[in-house]
Amino acid sequence: MTSTPQERLRLIGREEPAAATAAAPSWVMNIDDSDSARDIIDALGVAAYLSGEQPHAVSVDIEHLKPDAPLRPDDARVLRTSDEDGTRATLSVGDGWTLRVVRRTNGTAVLNVSAVTEELAREVVEVCTKDATVEPESDASQVSMGFWHIGSHGPQRRERTITAAAWAEIDGNYGAQVGAAMRQLMAMRPDEVRGRLLLLHGPPGTGKTSALRALSREWADWCQVDCVLDPEVLFANPGYLMEVAIGVDTYDESKRRWRLLVLEDCDELIRGSAKESTGQGLSRLLNLTDGMLGQGRDVLVAITTNENLSRLHPAVVRPGRCLAQLEVGRLSNAEAAAWLERELGDRPRPAVGPDGMTLAELIAARDEHSRIQALPPGPPQGSGGYL
Numbered sequence: 001m002t003s004t005p006q007e008r009l010r011l012i013g014r015e016e017p018a019a020a021t022a023a024a025p026s027w028v029m030n031i032d033d034s035d036s037a038r039d040i041i042d043a044l045g046v047a048a049y050l051s052g053e054q055p056h057a058v059s060v061d062i063e064h065l066k067p068d069a070p071l072r073p074d075d076a077r078v079l080r081t082s083d084e085d086g087t088r089a090t091l092s093v094g095d096g097w098t099l100r101v102v103r104r105t106n107g108t109a110v111l112n113v114s115a116v117t118e119e120l121a122r123e124v125v126e127v128c129t130k131d132a133t134v135e136p137e138s139d140a141s142q143v144s145m146g147f148w149h150i151g152s153h154g155p156q157r158r159e160r161t162i163t164a165a166a167w168a169e170i171d172g173n174y175g176a177q178v179g180a181a182m183r184q185l186m187a188m189r190p191d192e193v194r195g196r197l198l199l200l201h202g203p204p205g206t207g208k209t210s211a212l213r214a215l216s217r218e219w220a221d222w223c224q225v226d227c228v229l230d231p232e233v234l235f236a237n238p239g240y241l242m243e244v245a246i247g248v249d250t251y252d253e254s255k256r257r258w259r260l261l262v263l264e265d266c267d268e269l270i271r272g273s274a275k276e277s278t279g280q281g282l283s284r285l286l287n288l289t290d291g292m293l294g295q296g297r298d299v300l301v302a303i304t305t306n307e308n309l310s311r312l313h314p315a316v317v318r319p320g321r322c323l324a325q326l327e328v329g330r331l332s333n334a335e336a337a338a339w340l341e342r343e344l345g346d347r348p349r350p351a352v353g354p355d356g357m358t359l360a361e362l363i364a365a366r367d368e369h370s371r372i373q374a375l376p377p378g379p380p381q382g383s384g385g386y387l
Contacts, residue, residue, distance in 0.1 A: 037082035038102075041089045044080060045100030049114040054098060056118040058125050062109045062133060069132035071101045071109060073124060097124050141165065143217045146226035148244055150233050155243040157226070164217040165210070172339065173207050173359050175331055182211060185324050186218040190258055190298075195323035196289040198260070198302040199270075199316070202328035205360025208304040211328065212262055215302075223258040223300070231263040235281035245293055258298040267305050270316045286315060330356040340365065 029043050048054040065071075072078075076092040076099065083089075086105040093099070097115035111128055115121035136142075143164045148157050167186045171179050185198075200208040216225040226244075228234050234241055247259055263269075269281050287293045289301055300323060305312070317325060331339060336357040340349045343366045350365045357365070364371075 036084065037080075038084055038087075038089050041080045041082055041091045041100060045091055045098060045112060046114070048098045054096070054114040054116055056116070056121045057112065057114045058118070058121040059110065059112045060125055060129065062111065062129060063107065064133045064136050065103070065107045065109050066132055066134055071103065071111065071128050071132060072099055073127045094124070096120055099124060099128070101128075140217065143213075143220055144224070145216055146224065147229055148226055148234070149229040150237070150240055155240045162213065162216070164213040167214045167218055170207075170210060170214060172342065173210070173362075175329065175335055178326060178328055181324065181326055185326075186215060188219075190222055193258075193300070193323060195321055196300050197316070197322045198300060199305070199312075199322055199325045200302065200328055201305045201307055201312070201326075203330065203358060204306055205358040206328045206330065207359040208328050209264065210359075212302055212304070216260070219258075219260070223260050225260045225262060227262040227264070231266050231269065232281075234263075235269065235284045238284070241284055241288070241293075245288055245297055245299060247297075247299070256298070258300065260300045260302055262302045262304075264304045265306070266303050267307050270303060270305060270307070270312055282313060282315065286321075290321060330358050331362070332356045336362060 031040070031043075049057055062071075072090070072092050073094060076094050078090060078092050080091040081088065088103045090101045090103075091099070092101075096117075097113060097120055100112040101109060103109040111125060113121045113124045113128075115124060141163050142161050144159055145162045146157050146159050148155065150156070167182065171183070174182060200211065202208060212225075216223075219225070226247075228244065234244060244261065269285060284293070285301070288299065315321075330336075333352050333354055333356050336352045337349075339362050340352070343362075347369075350368075
């Protein structure tokens with residue numbers, strides 16, 4: 001069986017480039033019936049970049065896109081289009097540049113430009129994005145939050161919008177002592193910061209995560225909140241830790257903001273045996289909060305844990321290290337009964353035990369009649385989940 005020589009992928013209608021050299025290698029792509037039209041556009045979109053004809057690339061993500069925004073220069077020549085389930089991909093070319101645009105039905109898009117110079121690539125992006133977006137409607141419950149993780153190309157940060165309640169809306173979900181401490185924390189401003197570690201500990205389902213979401217909203221005007229999705233990797237990888245510690249900075253000091261790094265469920269990192277179980281992890285955490293690594297960086301660290309205070313490493317709770325240390329526990333019998341009366345009104349209410357109830361248990365009791373389920377008889381389920 002003889003094979004057909006493979007031909008280098010190229011854009012039809014473009015002048016054939018000079019023979020590949022060591023600096024601009026040729027490349028081959030195999031295409032079969034599993035590849036979609038979008039896949040072809042993706043491949044053609046990087047052809048000039050891979051060949052070295054257009055060695056400079058710039059990419060940008062766009063949100064709040066106008067429905068009629070063209071997202072290409074007036075003199076662009078459209079070579080390929082694809083529409084798959086409402087996601088439209090377009091490949092266009094111009095003098096010295098190639099533009100790939102993927103436009104989604106949710107009002108977002110991604111632009112990838114390659115060009116003969118970096119200046120030209122940025123110019124094309126600027127032309128495409130000019131007047132292409134609308135100002136989003138003001139909604140105080142929508143808060144920008146960053147998410148860090150280790151990806152295939154190293155540390156990655158993605159910014160997303162989350163929904164966060166105002167503290168006044170959820171204050172009643174917490175006991176009197178916790179609520180008073182939280183109100184003080186929510187009202188804090190940069191010049192009042194003393195200590196860099198915010199520690200929330202207590203049983204699962206007591207509302208630690210909900211409190212941090214509310215904090216991200218209350219501090220939105222002066223503090224950027226970033227959630228680290230893989231904290232065990234963060235403190236095991238010095239390069240990752242350095243990237244997160246440096247963050248996404250600005251050279252304009254007037255626009256520089258504090259940052260709060262959220263590390264959830266870090267029991268192993270801060271319990272009494274942390275030195276033995278996590279190696280340098282605990283030391284690096286403490287170095288980030290008030291050691292050399294943290295110097296000059298306006299970084300706060302919030303940690304949630306299910307561990308009891310007595311089981312935490314003494315270095316973590318050392319005086320002066322914690323900005324706040326909150327035991328977020330169960331609501332007392334009286335507090336839980338008051339919560340159920342407020343939420344259920346005249347509807348039947350479950351009995352509250354002498355130990356009170358967690359927030360998760362209270363919400364489960366409130367929503368019992370609206371829950372759709374078909375489960376065999378068995379022991380009651382635990383109150384897990386993030387609240």
